[in-house]
Amino acid sequence: xxxxxxxxxxxxxxxxxxxxxxxxxxxxxxxxxxxxxxxxxxxxxxxxxxxxxxxxxxxxxxxxxxxxxxxxxxxxxxxxxxxxxxxxxxxxxxxxxxxxxxxxxxxxxxxxxxxxxxxxxxxxxxxxxxxxxxxxxxxxxxxxxxxxxxxxxxxxxxxxxxxxxxxxxxxxxxxxxxxxxxxxxxxxxxxxxxxxxxxxxxxxxxxxxxxxxxxxxxxxxxxxxxxxxxxxxxxxxxxxxxxxxxxxxxxxxxxxxxxxxxxxxxxxxxxxxxxxx
Amino acid sequence: xxxxxxxxxxxxxxxxxxxxxxxxxxxxxxxxxxxxxxxxxxxxxxxxxxxxxxxxxxxxxxxxxxxxxxxxxxxxxxxxxxxxxxxxxxxxxxxxxxxxxxxxxxxxxxxxxxxxxxxxxxxxxxxxxxxxxxxxxxxxxxxxxxxxxxxxxxxxxxxxxxxxxxxxxxxxxxxxxxxxxxxxxxxxxxxxxxxxxxxxxxxxxxxxxxxxxxxxxxxxxxxxxxxxxxxxxxxxxxxxxxxxxxxxxxxxxxxxxxxxxxxxxxxxxxxxxxxxxxxxxxxxxxxxxxxxxxxxxxxxxxxxxxxxxxxxxxxxxxxxxxxxxxxxxxxxxxxxxxxxxxxxxxxxxxxxxxxxxxxxxxxxxxxxxxxxxxxxxxxxxxxxxxxxxxxxxxxxxxxxxxxxxxxxxxxxxxxxxxxxxx
Numbered sequence: 001x002x003x004x005x006x007x008x009x010x011x012x013x014x015x016x017x018x019x020x021x022x023x024x025x026x027x028x029x030x031x032x033x034x035x036x037x038x039x040x041x042x043x044x045x046x047x048x049x050x051x052x053x054x055x056x057x058x059x060x061x062x063x064x065x066x067x068x069x070x071x072x073x074x075x076x077x078x079x080x081x082x083x084x085x086x087x088x089x090x091x092x093x094x095x096x097x098x099x100x101x102x103x104x105x106x107x108x109x110x111x112x113x114x115x116x117x118x119x120x121x122x123x124x125x126x127x128x129x130x131x132x133x134x135x136x137x138x139x140x141x142x143x144x145x146x147x148x149x150x151x152x153x154x155x156x157x158x159x160x161x162x163x164x165x166x167x168x169x170x171x172x173x174x175x176x177x178x179x180x181x182x183x184x185x186x187x188x189x190x191x192x193x194x195x196x197x198x199x200x201x202x203x204x205x206x207x208x209x210x211x212x213x214x215x216x217x218x219x220x221x222x223x224x225x226x227x228x229x230x231x232x233x234x235x236x237x238x239x240x241x242x243x244x245x246x247x248x249x250x251x252x253x254x255x256x257x258x259x260x261x262x263x264x265x266x267x268x269x270x271x272x273x274x275x276x277x
Numbered sequence: 278x279x280x281x282x283x284x285x286x287x288x289x290x291x292x293x294x295x296x297x298x299x300x301x302x303x304x305x306x307x308x309x310x311x312x313x314x315x316x317x318x319x320x321x322x323x324x325x326x327x328x329x330x331x332x333x334x335x336x337x338x339x340x341x342x343x344x345x346x347x348x349x350x351x352x353x354x355x356x357x358x359x360x361x362x363x364x365x366x367x368x369x370x371x372x373x374x375x376x377x378x379x380x381x382x383x384x385x386x387x388x389x390x391x392x393x394x395x396x397x398x399x400x401x402x403x404x405x406x407x408x409x410x411x412x413x414x415x416x417x418x419x420x421x422x423x424x425x426x427x428x429x430x431x432x433x434x435x436x437x438x439x440x441x442x443x444x445x446x447x448x449x450x451x452x453x454x455x456x457x458x459x460x461x462x463x464x465x466x467x468x469x470x471x472x473x474x475x476x477x478x479x480x481x482x483x484x485x486x487x488x489x490x491x492x493x494x495x496x497x498x499x500x501x502x503x504x505x506x507x508x509x510x511x512x513x514x515x516x517x518x519x520x521x522x523x524x525x526x527x528x529x530x531x532x533x534x535x536x537x538x539x540x541x542x543x544x545x546x547x548x549x550x551x552x553x554x555x556x557x558x559x560x561x562x563x564x565x566x567x568x569x570x571x572x573x574x575x576x577x578x579x580x581x582x583x584x585x586x587x588x589x590x591x592x593x594x595x596x597x598x599x600x601x602x603x604x605x606x607x608x609x610x611x612x613x614x615x616x617x618x619x620x621x622x623x624x625x626x627x628x629x630x631x632x633x634x635x636x637x638x639x640x641x642x643x644x645x646x647x648x649x650x651x652x653x654x655x656x657x658x659x660x661x662x663x664x665x666x667x668x669x670x671x672x673x674x675x676x677x678x679x680x681x682x683x684x685x686x687x688x689x690x691x692x693x694x695x696x697x698x699x
Contacts, residue, residue: 155311
């Protein structure tokens with residue numbers, strides 16, 4: 001799979017992009033979970049590579065990362081896990097910049113990108129890497145046909161949006177609210193405002209941060225999004241399930257619920273405030 | 278403020294990364310924080326570098342009237358005799374609050390006020406930076422919340438009380454080892470949520486640009502005074518300046534004005550803890566010597582030297598001194614070490630404790646355990662005099678730790694510990 005496959009996953013209507021932490025609670029379980037999410041309707045899988053200092057993540061995903069690290073997940077095992085996955089949707093790796101830098105010899109990121117592409121990773125999301133620091137990673141992603149996905153936040157200025165779109169590929173991750181990741185019970189007004197001020201472009205806009213229910217997915221797509229990212233709600237399911245089997249069944253069910261929410265959205269039928277898309 | 282600015286001060290052109298010191302520094306933060314970091318950079322340049330609205334004059338006046346600056350440079354007669362060279366002590370322990378931390382905290386809280394921010398947050402390890410921030414926030418009438426690891430709260434109870442006394446809220450952080458690294462993560466998460474009305478007062482020369490440059494700028498009053506005092510009292514420059522280094526704020530503060538004086542040797546004394554190296558399988562380093570023994574990586578917004586595993590997970594560091602117990606270090610200091618301008622050395626827990634007792638007994642000054650590392654390096658120092666040692670803080674906050682750790686060790690320098698066994 002390639003960078004274009006990530007974009008193409010949004011071509012047949014709004015996409016569902018679920019996130020789980022690789023190795024939470026084991027690599028074998030993660031394999032099952034990814035399959036379950038795809039069964040439930042996932043169009044892209046966002047698979048977390050755990051880092052010890054996840055400053056962009058809220059408590060739920062922090063705990064998932066802690067469980068995965070305690071169970072021995074490493075970048076090498078992560079790539080083995082991706083290689084072993086038997087799914088036909090693109091896999092996007094979400095991790096922090098230091099792990100990319102440390103992979104292989106010396107202080108560079110291309111070794112990781114090359115190994116990731118070889119293992120079947122189609123895209124990268126690096127939440128502690130703003131566009132200003134991303135030249136080296138962009139070059140490596142370009143060279144190995146891996147999408148480089150950037151986050152646009154509620155605080156991102158128009159000037160910064162332009163700068164980010166100039167370097168992004170795959171899709172654009174629209175952060176729906178301030179703060180860190182974590183399931184919420186409502187859709188933030190920031191979501192609509194964020195979508196409104198984004199220009200029409202070649203890349204799909206997927207909205208995340210706080211998505212946990214069918215109604216959220218519907219509202220986000222009605223607000224003009226091309227995709228819905230959900231993470232903490234799935235990591236919660238993994239944390240609470242009594243067995244791998246039970247977790248896989250619940251993940252499938254939740255993914256199907258969000259897929260149904262996306263389908264509920266009437267194309268073009270916008271909630272207030274009006275959107276541009 | 279100081280006339281010696283680095284390339285990082287000027288380099289803020291849009292679209293390129295800002296605040297680089299050689300290969301180190303930069304702005305590795307989530308997008309949600311980037312506009313705030315840009316706003317802060319702009320405010321730093323206008324108010325601090327260009328003295329807009331008389332900020333610098335206001336700051337200097339408050340450092341004097343509230344902080345008690347200048348702090349003295351005094352000759353340590355008994356240590357001078359012991360080592361056969363002139364030893365001078367820069368007395369940051371006499372700054373209000375008992376440590377150099379107020380220089381930065383007052384500067385940043387005042388800057389936040391000039392920027393129109395309504396709320397202050399900070400992380401703290403030992404509680405010294407949290408206390409200094411809480412003092413400055415009380416003084417300047419700003420609401421203040423401090424993030425502090427649960428482990429640190431338990432071992433630094435007097436400082437927790439001091440912060441609360443000044444009206445600050447102390448938010449315990451329970452994840453991980455519950456120390457400075459986790460407190461910093463949590464403060465950054467708070468800032469990512471509240472950035473529009475909140476200023477995050479980082480406590481050391483770490484974090485994304487402009488923090489390393491800005492904190493160094495506020496702390497460089499130490500070397501500005503020391504250099505002037507040396508000219509007056511020594512008739513010239515010292516042969517060396519010695520300061521302890523955790524994150525590196527007292528270090529950069531004590532070094533900055535001497536960096537251009539090539540004949541002045543600069544020694545950054547890190548915590549050697551109970552041994553050097555990283556225990557990979559344990560995700561643990563029994564020391565905090567990132568500058569001398571760490572490897573290049575990205576943590577808390579900057580590329581710098583870190584204590585990490587081969588794979589890039591940040592390890593838990595150790596030092597008997599909570600204020601030095603951090604897996605990273607300021608990017609400018611890392612660069613000055615690469616350039617050969619600063620020499621990183623380290624002192625273990627035992628030697629630091631011995632130095633704590635030695636200075637207390639021989640000079641009548643109880644130093645912070647952090648500063649005790651700098652004092653301890655005099656035992657190994659083989660260069661010429663005169664030397665200036667930065668006494669970054671006073672040791673009253675460390676007495677419980679010192680009693681407990683001295684008992685374990687039977688130190689020759691310590692007083693008879695029998696009286697404490699109740």
